[in-house]
Every structure is written in C-alpha cells, then in structure tokens.
Amino acid sequence: MPHATIIGAGIAGTATAIGLTRTGWHVTLHERTDHPETSGAALGIWPTALAALDELGVGDALRAVATPQAAGSIRRPDGAVLAALSAERATRRPGDHVHLVARRDLATLLAAALPPDAVRYGSRIAPAGPGLGGLDDHLDGGADVVVVADGVFSAHRTALLGRRYQARYTGQSGLRGRVAVTTHEVTETWGPGRRFGITPYLDGTTNWYASLDAPPGERAAGGDVAMLRELFAGWHDPIGQVLDVLTEDDVMRHDLYDVHPHLPTYIVSGGSGNAVLVGDAAHGMTPDLGRGACEALVDAATLARCLAPPAASGSGNALGSPSGSVAAGLARYDRLRRRPTQLLQTLARGVGRTAHARHLTGMRDLLLRVAR
Numbered sequence: 001m002p003h004a005t006i007i008g009a010g011i012a013g014t015a016t017a018i019g020l021t022r023t024g025w026h027v028t029l030h031e032r033t034d035h036p037e038t039s040g041a042a043l044g045i046w047p048t049a050l051a052a053l054d055e056l057g058v059g060d061a062l063r064a065v066a067t068p069q070a071a072g073s074i075r076r077p078d079g080a081v082l083a084a085l086s087a088e089r090a091t092r093r094p095g096d097h098v099h100l101v102a103r104r105d106l107a108t109l110l111a112a113a114l115p116p117d118a119v120r121y122g123s124r125i126a127p128a129g130p131g132l133g134g135l136d137d138h139l140d141g142g143a144d145v146v147v148v149a150d151g152v153f154s155a156h157r158t159a160l161l162g163r164r165y166q167a168r169y170t171g172q173s174g175l176r177g178r179v180a181v182t183t184h185e186v187t188e189t190w191g192p193g194r195r196f197g198i199t200p201y202l203d204g205t206t207n208w209y210a211s212l213d214a215p216p217g218e219r220a221a222g223g224d225v226a227m228l229r230e231l232f233a234g235w236h237d238p239i240g241q242v243l244d245v246l247t248e249d250d251v252m253r254h255d256l257y258d259v260h261p262h263l264p265t266y267i268v269s270g271g272s273g274n275a276v277l278v279g280d281a282a283h284g285m286t287p288d289l290g291r292g293a294c295e296a297l298v299d300a301a302t303l304a305r306c307l308a309p310p311a312a313s314g315s316g317n318a319l320g321s322p323s324g325s326v327a328a329g330l331a332r333y334d335r336l337r338r339r340p341t342q343l344l345q346t347l348a349r350g351v352g353r354t355a356h357a358r359h360l361t362g363m364r365d366l367l368l369r370v371a372r
C-alpha cells in the first residue's frame with residue numbers, strides 16, 4: 001500500500017488524508033497542535049467545494065450542519081445596492097447553494113471521516129534543511145509522497161521553494177464573529193478603507209465580518225468593539241443592531257495575508273522522493289472571495305483522483321513503482337490546480353483592494369457592474 005505523510009491537519013491536510021485513504025493509500029498526519037481545531041467563525045462553502053466534499057464522501061454530512069445562503073448584495077454605507085449577487089448563478093445544480101458552516105463543524109466532520117489514529121497531535125515537523133532533503137526523515141521513512149499542508153505561513157514551502165515565496169501582508173486586518181441577531185439577507189458593504197459583511201446563520205444568529213486598513217499587528221487601544229462602533233457608525237441596518245450587541249468576547253481578529261509571488265510549481269520531485277503542496281501552503285489567498293478553504297477541499301479531491309490506482313488494475317499496489325506513477329499523478333495535480341487557484345489569488349486580492357477603495361469609487365461601481 002502506498003504511504004503518504006501529511007504535514008498539517010487543517011482543512012487541506014485532513015481532507016487530503018480522507019481522499020488518499022479512500023483511494024487505497026495509508027496516511028500519517030502530523031499536527032503541531034495537541035487537539036483538533038475547535039474555534040473559528042463560519043466559512044462559506046461554494047458548490048465546487050461541495051462537489052469535492054461529495055467526492056470525499058462527506059458532502060451530505062456538510063449539508064446536514066450548514067446553512068444554505070440566499071441571494072445577497074454589495075452595498076454602500078447608506079444602504080444603496082451596488083450589485084445584487086444571485087445565489088442561482090453560483091449553483092451547480094438545483095438546491096446546491098453556497099453553504100455557511102461553522103469551521104468547527106467542518107473540522108469535526110472531516111476528522112470523523114479519517115481512519116482511527118491517522119493524526120499524530122503534538123507532532124511539529126520542522127524542515128531539516130532546504131529542498132527535498134529537508135524531508136528526508138519522512139521520505140527515508142518510506143513515504144511515497146509528503147503532502148505539505150502547513151498553511152499560509154508554511155515553513156516547508158520556504159524550505160522547498162525558497163524564501164522568495166512568502167506570506168505577504170495585505171494591509172488589511174479582518175474581524176469576525178457571530179451574534180444573536182436575526183438577519184435575512186447576505187450583504188457586504190463597502191466604505192473607504194473598510195467593509196462590513198452580514199451572513200444570516202443558524203437559530204436566529206448572524207455571522208458578521210469586517211475588514212479595515214491597518215498596519216500588521218495593530219490593535220485598538222480601547223478594544224475592538226469600540227473601534228468597530230466608531231468606524232461603522234451610521235452604516236445601514238442591520239449593521240447597527242449587530243454592533244449594538246457585540247462584546248469583546250465575540251470578536252476574532254486576524255491580519256490578512258496571501259502567498260506572493262505565485263509559486264512556480266506545487267510539486268517538488270527528486271532523487272529522494274516527492275512532495276506536493278495543498279491548501280494555503282500552495283495558494284494562501286485573501287478571504288475576499290471566501291474561497292481559501294473551498295480550494296483546499298478541491299485540492300484534496302483532485303490530488304486523490306490523480307494518485308488513485310487505475311481502476312482496471314487488480315494489483316494490491318496498483319500505483320506500481322511509486323517514483324514513476326506518483327510523480328506522473330503529481331504532475332497532473334499541478335497542471336489541474338495551479339492555474340485556477342492562482343487566478344483566484346489574484347482576483348481575491350483585487351476584490352479586497354476594490355472594496356477598500358478610498359478614491360475613484362464611481363469607477364469602482366462601474367467595474368462592479370461589469371464584473372457582476
């Protein structure tokens with residue numbers, strides 16, 4: 001049975017482990033933290049990612065805990081609609097909407113689909129040196145492929161491809177959370193240097209997010225809630241209702257990074273073996289399109305398909321010689337995934353800049369209509 005070592009048990013690593021296991025691989029997942037992910041806000045899951053979850057055998061488990069999103073709009077602070085977003089246009093087939101799911105619920109359902117004891121928690125894998133040699137312990141230990149899924153600040157990406165490919169600060173800081181306010185419409189509201197988003201959620205609650213221009217690491221001296229109330233004072237309903245009930249405990253804050261420049265490859269093969277990058281380690285993107293986790297799921301399903309043994313073969317290890325067949329499957333994965341994910345990285349950053357525009361907002365509104 002071919003063996004994969006996976007570094008990082010976030011969404012990308014866990015989903016990849018599920019996909020590879022389903023196609024006959026033995027997997028070992030190393031996760032530096034000592035427990036599964038239990039925090040985080042909601043994630044939008046687009047139809048393409050839902051299709052990937054179906055392929056991984058957990059699509060219905062996701063549908064059971066997620067909230068389908070209705071149509072929405074992009075607005076100005078006074079509430080005027082800049083663009084209407086159609087739920088139907090994002091739909092793969094009837095009923096297949098963008099779904100909003102708690103990150104914790106997604107992590108739980110993915111973890112439940114793993115073979116028992118697949119994850120070694122508290123196992124931080126540091127690169128032992130530059131290039132593939134830095135993974136020798138795992139490749140020598142018998143892994144046919146090492147899957148690098150250690151997130152946007154990936155130390156293994158740097159070791160494999162060089163310091164040139166780093167996480168880059170976008171100039172924007174993101175805040176988000178969930179409050180007990182009932183809302184009915186998805187809205188994202190764009191003002192100068194900041195924006196506010198509302199997504200109706202389960203049981204009369206609302207998932208909200210905001211972003212603002214800020215230097216990395218900057219935190220509001222008087223607390224995030226007071227800062228948010230000041231920055232978004234007078235913005236259209238129901239932003240005020242959300243801010244009214246907000247407490248400091250409701251707010252999660254992250255500075256927003258993407259990977260820049262785009263990677264020249266998502267795979268590294270050599271005499272000592274093969275490594276492949278998935279998820280944010282490969283294509284960390286800003287959350288502006290809500291696609292980072294979605295693309296990690298599509299990576300996982302695609303990689304599993306590329307590394308699956310030919311259906312016609314009846315042999316136990318149908319991949320034959322790992323160095324030959326695995327390398328060919330990885331090359332296919334790179335061809336299928338690099339270009340579309342890098343396009344999304346560029347688009348996401350562009351949307352983030354456009355949303356925060358301080359000048360030429362008339363031109364922006366025109367562009368919005370065209371983009372729609």
Ligand SMILES: Cc1cc2nc3c(=O)[nH]c(=O)nc-3n(C[C@H](O)[C@H](O)[C@H](O)COP(=O)(O)OP(=O)(O)OC[C@H]3O[C@@H](n4cnc5c(N)ncnc54)[C@H](O)[C@@H]3O)c2cc1C
Binds near residue numbers: 043152254279295
């Ligand atoms: C504000 C915000 C909102 C977002 N909203 C959405 C959304 O609506 N929809 C969407 O699709 N995406 C969204 N995203 C993006 C999404 O969160 C990420 O794309 C996704 O979490 C990436 O998953 P990952 O597994 O690649 O990386 P991570 O989640 O970062 O996981 C990496 C894992 O690797 C582990 N690790 C790191 N180094 C090592 C090591 N050396 N050894 C062992 N383990 C290691 C880490 O502990 C971690 O568990 C959002 C992101 C942000 C910041």
